[in-house]
Amino acid sequence: MDEILSVAVDNLTSPMVMFFALGFLAAMTKVDLSLPQPVAKTIAMYLMLAIGFKGGVGMAGTGAGLSVLTPIAIGIVISALLPFIGYQLLRLSSGLSAINAAAVAAHFGSISIVTFLTASQILVDRGQGGEGILVAVAAAMEAPAIVAGIWIAARYLKKNPQEQSTGSQDLSMREAVFNSSILVLIGSFIIGWVVGPEGLSEVKPFIMDPFKGVLCLFLLDMGAIAGRGLMQNRKVLDLGVMAFGLYMPLIGAGIMALAVWPLDLSIAGKTLMLVLAASASYIAVPAAMRLALPQANPAVYVTLSLGVTFPFNLVIGIPLYVALANWLY
Numbered sequence: 001m002d003e004i005l006s007v008a009v010d011n012l013t014s015p016m017v018m019f020f021a022l023g024f025l026a027a028m029t030k031v032d033l034s035l036p037q038p039v040a041k042t043i044a045m046y047l048m049l050a051i052g053f054k055g056g057v058g059m060a061g062t063g064a065g066l067s068v069l070t071p072i073a074i075g076i077v078i079s080a081l082l083p084f085i086g087y088q089l090l091r092l093s094s095g096l097s098a099i100n101a102a103a104v105a106a107h108f109g110s111i112s113i114v115t116f117l118t119a120s121q122i123l124v125d126r127g128q129g130g131e132g133i134l135v136a137v138a139a140a141m142e143a144p145a146i147v148a149g150i151w152i153a154a155r156y157l158k159k160n161p162q163e164q165s166t167g168s169q170d171l172s173m174r175e176a177v178f179n180s181s182i183l184v185l186i187g188s189f190i191i192g193w194v195v196g197p198e199g200l201s202e203v204k205p206f207i208m209d210p211f212k213g214v215l216c217l218f219l220l221d222m223g224a225i226a227g228r229g230l231m232q233n234r235k236v237l238d239l240g241v242m243a244f245g246l247y248m249p250l251i252g253a254g255i256m257a258l259a260v261w262p263l264d265l266s267i268a269g270k271t272l273m274l275v276l277a278a279s280a281s282y283i284a285v286p287a288a289m290r291l292a293l294p295q296a297n298p299a300v301y302v303t304l305s306l307g308v309t310f311p312f313n314l315v316i317g318i319p320l321y322v323a324l325a326n327w328l329y
């Protein structure tokens with residue numbers, strides 16, 4: 001308990017979480033602190049580039065052995081598994097239709113890169129840095145959940161063709177895997193891996209020094225968006241759906257905690273694996289669902305992942321996962 005409280009206090013008083021809270025509270029009082037879309041997109045691109053590059057540098061000089069491939073394989077399997085668990089739970093405990101449940105479940109199998117970035121920085125501030133390979137794990141966990149969610153919906157629609165939307169389109173693997181954020185993340189990871197520490201020293205003033213401040217600005221914007229979305233769309237979330245947004249991250253973290261137990265990763269590395277399994281996408285998966293399942297309601301899945309699960313993980317979840325990893329490993 002003391003460990004959880006210590007991490008929680010450190011987390012709640014970190015600049016990143018406090019800036020998120022500022023944006024969230026501002027939205028609740030109807031003060032708009034959100035950034036212009038081009039600025040927000042540029043900042044998001046910078047964060048993907050920086051975390052990918054730093055992860056690649058951390059991997060420089062290592063080969064593609066089992067210690068590298070096993071965490072990626074575990075991430076892929078769990079990303080594909082969680083939508084099936086989430087779908088069944090939603091159908092049992094909420095009033096969501098099958099299509100909406102499939103769309104929501106896909107979000108909880110995928111990952112929130114911003115939750116990962118924030119947890120990474122919090123661990124660094126505590127003197128615990130995770131392995132560079134975790135950036136590759138994060139990238140690998142995006143697409144399997146998208147494919148699983150679409151497969152669940154397609155299976156339902158095959159039995160109920162009258163619910164098929166005329167506006168739906170087939171989502172190719174290229175569109176699922178190579179969205180811009182993942183492409184930048186993977187590309188910068190490879191570049192960092194190739195150039196190593198010497199290459200990092202050349203761009204350190206751009207990659208390292210501004211990172212924490214830029215992340216604070218981005219979280220201010222995310223807080224404003226999350227608060228506004230929750231204010232506008234809270235009526236579309238029934239009690240069962242709201243509860244799902246709070247307990248599903250814990251289920252994901254629990255499954256991942258068992259899966260990474262035997263891995264040769266640091267405690268910080270295992271913590272970040274838990275964070276990845278506990279987070280919910282609000283960038284890549286919403287874009288994919290709008291294309292592949294236009295009959296699903298974006299107000300449900302975006303509001304739940306961004307307005308409920310993201311704040312929960314940022315404020316409560318990360319301290320829990322840090323404490324759990326320190327206790328288990």
